[in-house]
Amino acid sequence: MPRPRSLTQEQLASAALAVIDRDALAGLSMRAVAQELGMSTMGLYRYVDDREELERLVVELVLSAVDTEPPDRDASWRERIEVMARRLRDTVGAHPAVVPLTITHRHRSLGVLRWSETVLGVLTEAGIEGERRVVALRGLLSYVIGAIQLEHLGSLSGPGTVAISQLPPADFPHMAETARHARNVGPDQEFLGGLAMLLDGLGA
Template identity: 55%
Template sequence: MPRARSLHPDRLAAAALAVIDRDGLAGLTMRAVATELAMSTMALYRYVTDRAELELLVADWCLRDLDTSVPADPQWTDQVKTLALRVRAQVGAHPQAVPLLIANRQRSRPLLRWAESVVTVLAAAGFTGTGRVIALRALVGYLNGALLQEQLGALGGPGTEAIASQTDFPVMRETARAALGVTPEQEFTGGLDIVLRGLRRSDPEPGGPPSS
């Protein structure tokens, strides 16, 4: 029996995201989304098979306006940086949904289009074979980790403040005190720059990008 078309997937994704924004990811249940839509839980199953399908809809919805075109920056490192900053800007309004983006990175079409742009830049820069694979994984790993860490708590949060006031680990105390002055933007772009410098200086495969 075909599903009824009275509920557009965008409306369903928006309702699920509203639940996440309000109650956190733990609050995302079929019942909660059904209540948000003023319908029964059983009726919701006419539109999605299970929570996994619902989570994919949310991931796609969060990134529906993501610009995945290859930037016009002259340097490949600047192109990759721009692509990463676009993702951060897009998910900034819905930090609770970051784990869903990570979990669905190999299924979400906006994320796959973004990855296609990244590997296009890497290929043009001379990365080939396993070198390109590792470069992409390094960039995705940094992006995911940085977004998740920012969602869990920025450097200026209570955890850093607690370390800054303890006496058992003096070097960590000194580091935490410096961290209190670091903005989320500085943390993200600074870490990304470190990763990009490492990729630029890595030993290339034959035909890969020259070290600089």
Template identity: 50%
Template sequence: MPRPRSLTTADLGNAALAVIDRDGLEGLTMRAVAKELGIATMGLYRYVADRDQLEVLVVDRVLGAMETAPPEGEDWRAMAVVLLARMRSAVAAHLAVVPLILRHRQSSAASLHWMEAMLTVLTDAGFTGRDRVIAQRTVVGFLLGFLQNEHYASITGPGTATIAALSTDDFPLLVQTASQARKMSVDDEFRGGVEIVLRGLSPR
């Protein structure tokens, strides 16, 4: 009887991502990934201990192709925008994995390299100590929040249309804002949000 073929971490990550792309995040199970790979479920445990390890491999698979070196330039805000856009682009084709990026961003090597690059940009701009901590967490917080909105509550989605149709007597500003949002693109929202966040950050 031939020995089972050896699987690489890339094989595992690709199979898990294929399951998520097809069946959603709720479809990611050890059994589903094993089936995708054409092996027995118990055979998968030769490579990973549990679903958590699979999730980290998925995050690395999605972010692994992203350029993580600090961009060149003199304007630190422009450089930060480049890094934020890289992460958004990497996730764009697989928005269902956004919750995994939130959960495993401190375990994924690709995510850690990206954070190191952002810290390099901030440090070169003059952020140190407590201010650097706050600046880093602020830009990361904006990005993760934006990715969640893009996936779950896009301004072009049905939820915004529902809000725009509410009574103006009860929710005048909410209706006005939702109506304006429907005329915008997700790219407009991203660029505008980044500009506001970075405008408010400055090294002491």
């Protein structure tokens, strides 16, 4: 008879997330998670089939922590969307190495489905419906996920920006000048400024 299960999915996901937070996404493996749990690699296969299943559990663990309650209805639709975008950014941004996994596994996550449902409700109340609402939701998701990646994996204060600012002005005048200005732009200014431009485009 099979041995009874003694680990929950949350415990498995927490162990996998600990590996990712410590060793980045490249460090995630069945062996690494098994070591984190103090068990054999073969023992871990009693609970999950492969690394892909671990990835799905991690994504659900992270995204389930996003607050999906509708924001204050007295606020404007733009303010409510900003609240939802901030919630997603803050929660996922606490584990930036997980961001690529959210792109791959978001469709299976109840957390992101609930977040999207709340955002769609706000957009609907703002008069954004049909195909425009489809594009609006996809645009918001793409922006927030992309912004998190840029903030944590390629920030404006990082060496990449410095290198671009030192490009020959004769060859890259706009890139070099923009990079020099970029060094003075903080993460919140970058995120909220870009979000404001996106919401301006919706024009509800």
